Amino acid sequence: MLDSMRKPVFLIALVVIGLTVLVELSSIALIGNVVPAANSLGVSINGQAVPSMSILDGLIFYAMLVMAIALILPERFQSKIQGIVTIIVGLLLLISCIVRIFIDLQLLFLMLGLLLAVPFGTIAYLIVWGHFDTGSARIALSLIMFLKIVFCVCLVVAQQRFLKNKGLVLIILTSFLANLLIAFLYGLVPGFLVSILDMVAAIVVCILAAIWIIIYMIGGIISTITAFI
Known part of the structure; x- marks a missing residue:
């Protein structure tokens, strides 16, 4: 499949999915509402849902990067290091994901507790x-969706057989x-409740x-065992 692939178009797809991850990561500095009271409470008021997609799309970027490396390195050498690198990267990302989930849960419970503690907690x-800041969030989501569509188009143009890769298609x-x-959760509730659903989405x-x-x-793990047997 790699031999018959249109490599320039594939590299464009790689760059586009990389840009998607960068936009998602940078959105944490743009989405939210800077309030002095937040600093005194020591909590984050930035949107968390959009940046959380960087982990998911980062996995797609990693898969594309592995394919790009396979175009350069010999298959025998590449197959030996791919499994080990995947395990290490996966372990680091999994730890990061678990920590992020617990932090977000703690913050979600704090938000709900304050909201229900009428009147002073609610205030x-x-x-x-x-x-x-739903305006910035919608702009970021629109840009990210556009980049993902461009990525998919470039991927199919580069090699139609990517559509047969069930794992890649599913992720x-x-x-x-x-x-x-x-996007759906942001428009589901009144503006003062969006922060809660943003945390749920994250x-x-x-x-x-x-x-x-x-x-x-x-x-x-399977790739590593197969490569060294």
Whole structure:
């Protein structure tokens, strides 16, 4: 499949999915509402759902990077290091995902506790999280969706047989689902509740990413055992 691939188009797809991850990571500095009270409470008021997609899309970028490396390195050498690197990268990402989930859960419970603690807790919640920047979030989500569509088009143009790679197709569909889920949740509730659903979406996306990380690690273990037997 790699021999018959249109390599320039594939490299464009690699760059585009890399840009997608960078946009998702940088969105944490753009989405939110800077409130002095947040600093005194020592909590994050930045949007978490969009940046959480960087783990999921980072896995797609990693898969593309492995294919790009396979175009350069000899297959025998590449097959030996791929499994080991996948296990190491997967373990680091899984730990990061689990830590992120627990931090987000703690913050979600704090937000819900304050919201329900009428009247002073509710007032504190509204001051810190009551004005989520949905405008910037929607712009970021639209840009990310556009980049993902461009990536998919380039991937198919580079090699139509990518459509037969069930694992790759499924993780890309999961990425699109995460994008649509976040956009849907942002428009589901009044503005002062968006911060709560943003945190819920971040947790869901991290769980999806963790599942895919485990799948990658299992593949890496099988690949390592096969390469050294």
